[in-house]
Amino acid sequence: MIAIDSLYPITIALLANVIAQILKPLFLYLKTKRFDIHQTIASGGFPSSHAATVTALSTAIGLQQGFESTYFAITAIFSIIVIYDAVNVRYYAGRNIQLTKQLIYDIEKYTDVKFSHPIYHEKIKSVLGHKFIEAIGGILLGIIVAVIFH
DSSP, X not given: OOOHXXXXXXXXXXXXXXXXXXXXXXXXXXXXXXXXXXXXXXXXXXXXXXXXXXXXXXXXXXXXXXXXXXXXXXXXXXHHHHHHIIIIIHHHHHHHHHHHHHXXXXXXXXXXXXXXXXXXXXXXXXXXXXXXXXXXXXXXXXXXXXXXXX
């Protein structure tokens, strides 16, 4: 039988993820006065659900096993990698998509070149990663959720 305590880290991590996703359309509305329910399933935006999830997991492990434990060290390193990826790698991949889309638009508009292959007109999401402040919001949310439910 699984002890309730053993489910605490995964439950908290998933809860932090769900809360972050629910908050995204609310923060978007506060910023832009535009409500978009699709933000609840989107990547990118404030707060970072990636950062919230891994930080909640690490915090929960730290609170449960001790912040000096091997398990905390493993989850902390995992969290750093995921947050770095969300803020840097995925963010700049999104920026590259934006640049590529703009280049295609400009070439078609200002030259006689027309890109007929469907790949050039595919709808691609240009926001993949997070700005640093969005990751900070996720980190704080993850810590708060883990501490509150501990």
